[in-house]
Amino acid sequence: xxxxxxxxxxxxxxxxxxxxxxxxxxxxxxxxxxxxxxxxxxxxxxxxxxxxxxxxxxxxxxxxxxxxxxxxxxxxxxxxxxxxxxxxxxxxxxxxxxxxxxxxxxxxxxxxxxxxxxxxxxxxxxxxxxxxxxxxxxxxxxxxxxxxxxxxxxxxxxxxxxxxxxxxxxxxxxxxxxxxxxxxxxxxxxxxxxxxxxxxxxxxxxxxxxxxxxxxxxxxxxxxxxxxxxxxxxxxxxxxxxxxxxxxxxxxxxxxxxxxxxxxxxxxxxxxxxxxxxxxxxxxxxxxxxxxxxxxxxxxxxxxxxxxxxxxxxxxxxxxxxxxxxxxxxxxxxxxxxxxxxxxxxxxxxxx
Numbered sequence: 001x002x003x004x005x006x007x008x009x010x011x012x013x014x015x016x017x018x019x020x021x022x023x024x025x026x027x028x029x030x031x032x033x034x035x036x037x038x039x040x041x042x043x044x045x046x047x048x049x050x051x052x053x054x055x056x057x058x059x060x061x062x063x064x065x066x067x068x069x070x071x072x073x074x075x076x077x078x079x080x081x082x083x084x085x086x087x088x089x090x091x092x093x094x095x096x097x098x099x100x101x102x103x104x105x106x107x108x109x110x111x112x113x114x115x116x117x118x119x120x121x122x123x124x125x126x127x128x129x130x131x132x133x134x135x136x137x138x139x140x141x142x143x144x145x146x147x148x149x150x151x152x153x154x155x156x157x158x159x160x161x162x163x164x165x166x167x168x169x170x171x172x173x174x175x176x177x178x179x180x181x182x183x184x185x186x187x188x189x190x191x192x193x194x195x196x197x198x199x200x201x202x203x204x205x206x207x208x209x210x211x212x213x214x215x216x217x218x219x220x221x222x223x224x225x226x227x228x229x230x231x232x233x234x235x236x237x238x239x240x241x242x243x244x245x246x247x248x249x250x251x252x253x254x255x256x257x258x259x260x261x262x263x264x265x266x267x268x269x270x271x272x273x274x275x276x277x278x279x280x281x282x283x284x285x286x287x288x289x290x291x292x293x294x295x296x297x298x299x300x301x302x303x304x305x306x307x308x309x310x311x312x313x314x315x316x317x318x319x320x321x322x323x324x325x326x327x328x329x330x331x332x333x334x335x336x337x338x339x340x341x342x343x344x345x346x347x348x349x350x351x352x
Contacts, residue, residue, distance in 0.1 A: 016046075019042040023039035045093060046129070049089050053085065053088035056084050060076045089126040191229040194225050198222040198226055209251060210251055210252070217239050217278070224259065254320060255295060262297060263276070266303070266344055270302055275300045280296075281296075294350075296347050320348070
């Protein structure tokens, strides 16, 4: 049994407003009573009915209630809601009339016609108010279901993108491993050992939609070690992650496609190879103003003008952009720019 006090107070104010409207109507029907007397009776009946209905629904098993938008008790299903409404209106009329006579009676005796008309107004007003709250609850529930479906679709898309990225890296590695087996068996064995270590960490990890940035950097370290076996001294790399950013959640395999692009399109075309730097830092005011994290993947490769994927629409870059859009919407961004000393800088901006 769960009651959210914010919802309780919001419903209370709505009931009071509804009672004020009913009091205007009853004042027009019985002008010999002042508006304040009519309001007193209206509040007595309305609040008594609402208290019985508002708290009574909490005693109905959740399995027999429509789910609310916040996961709590919603409106009782089928006949249970009708019975609760009838009981609430009945209690409201008995307790409300007694309370109203006790505090606001002007001593004027009521006729049978007046009593019947008062009963009709109570039933119609109570029924209209109950339907209003029921409709609001159903609308909120449908909105929650739509939002949940959109989240599920977004999560499924992110999972699909992740499954596309892992084979992409794996196939490239296996192709390189096949070549090394013939040319340099000892290096092929070291590469196979690193691949085994990388896959163990990757496959044993949970398939969550996010993991700490520290875990992402650890996977990058495994991947770069794997590539170092193949490229030897032609590949140099540095990873810089401040301690205060280690626990920032990010989608898994977000940065690896950018590092893979730097190697494939930046460093491998150069005979001497080059260096890759992955650095995370807090965003500055000049980079959008909103709090966020900036991750830069820079290389000293051939640069955008000479790289085959210079337009930035290669497989890895496109997947990173899709994953950012799926996880963060318009708040996430990625851009490719030429490095001042030559090479390319991929900048990823994440909200916090």
